[in-house]
Amino acid sequence: MDQLQMHMLKKVADLHSVPEGAYNIRDNGTLAGRNTTANIDIISKEDKPGIDIVIKPGTKNESVHIPVIVSQSGLKDLVYNDFYIGEDADVVIVAGCGIHCGGSEDTEHDGIHTFHIGKNAKVKYVEKHYGEGEGSGGRILNPTTIVYIDENGYMEMETTQIKGVDSTIRDTKAELKDGATLIIKEKIMTHEEQYAETNFQVDLNGVGATTDVVSRSVAKGKSRQVFNSKICGNNQCYGHTECDAILMDEGHVNAVPSLDANHLDASLIHEAAIGKIAGEQLIKLMTLGLTEQEAEEQIINGFLK
């Protein structure tokens, strides 16, 4: 692997070398490395670009890394990745996409990830998006995540986009059966003229299905963000969605939480708070000896930690 590839892997998957366990590295639309284990198989799709990741029932304490790197200016990469997580499995899946754009043409990666989570299975899914490069072309990432969680299954999804992505539309849809749980933690920071749109829809179909969808974001420069989060309570269930955004400069945030209760015992809550950094927070940190700029950085770093 060359230096640029290693650097991007570190940014999107915290990897310092080729990961342990199962992995699949996609570089400029082609396979750059793959490893499978006794319990985790990765198979290339034949009808369209992408892979199937099949995790055997009962697989415990294993991880799968599937980072994507795009460094060829002008490339539009589309990929379909399907995850089949067997019953009672307990695994960590780390995805992520880094775009390094060195040219003047737009560079784009659209990843469509579908999760089929078996009964009582537990998945932690970590996804990071990152863009860089001196080129004037746009860095565009449009991830779609579709999640089906079977009875008493559990998924925690941490999705982060902190830097360098000019335009993103992030769609996440989930359907939960009896006793299933979905926790989503989203962190976004946009700069300059960037645009980030997030659309969550969670259907709580089963008895005791639970979801918590929390987004924290910072909009700097002239960037714009849209946050749509819809929770449908179709049974006796519990859903909570929260959008917390900090505005800076001329940033713009539009938060639209939506609750759709179709059952008497559906308990749904939404919260949204948008505003600039509170003056008293800055003052407090300045009384500890920080400059206004240092105080601002500490507050933002803590908020998006």
Added chain:
Amino acid sequence: MLELQDICYQVTEDSKEKGILKHVNLKIEDSFVAITGPNGGGKSTMAKIIAGIIKPTSGKILFNGEDITELSITERANKGISFAFQQPVRFKGLTVLDLINMAHGETLSLNKACHYLSEVGLCAKDYINREINSSLSGGELKRIEIAMIIARGTKLSIFDEPEAGIDLWSFNNLIRVFEDMREKIQGSIMIISHQERILNIADRIVVLADGEVRALGTKEEVLPELFHASAEACSTLMDKIV
């Protein structure tokens, strides 16, 4: 150490000028000074003027002989002024450890950071990684605020009503914390307080009322007068009721 020279602070209320502080002259050289007086008397405003949060309308502030009137909050903090807020601020995401480290100015060992929390009667392991958010009670936040000031260890530490919002049990510990600080600290402590037990351990008491220094002296000099005045106020009130 600290000198306020002819400090005035005026605000406009209903298009009328109102004096919050009126020609306050004060020298603080002792190690433990309590500022007391009725609500609305200007105590918190004075503390904020010393910390640089409010700019006085006129007057001068000298700190160790240097004129700091025009210095920013940050510059004053770095010269050795600490200020514990009456109402501590909450931060989503920042932890108790983050703030103790920022207060100290460099990353502390976990043991040392925990030591500051233990000083204010908090069980360190339960709190050190907690976020400074709405899950903490007012009393817990006040104690963390005090721990931050101890961690800074500056020449002048100002506390704005540290006892407010702290339960009776914790209050006894708080008195102990200040008695301890009084022994150890290498500078001055200035506490805004209404509590007799805090006034009792002060070297000097300043009574600030209606924006003016009404009394200044040792507790033997000031306290009898103070309690006599409040007894009078009470009897006047009683007369009205009866």
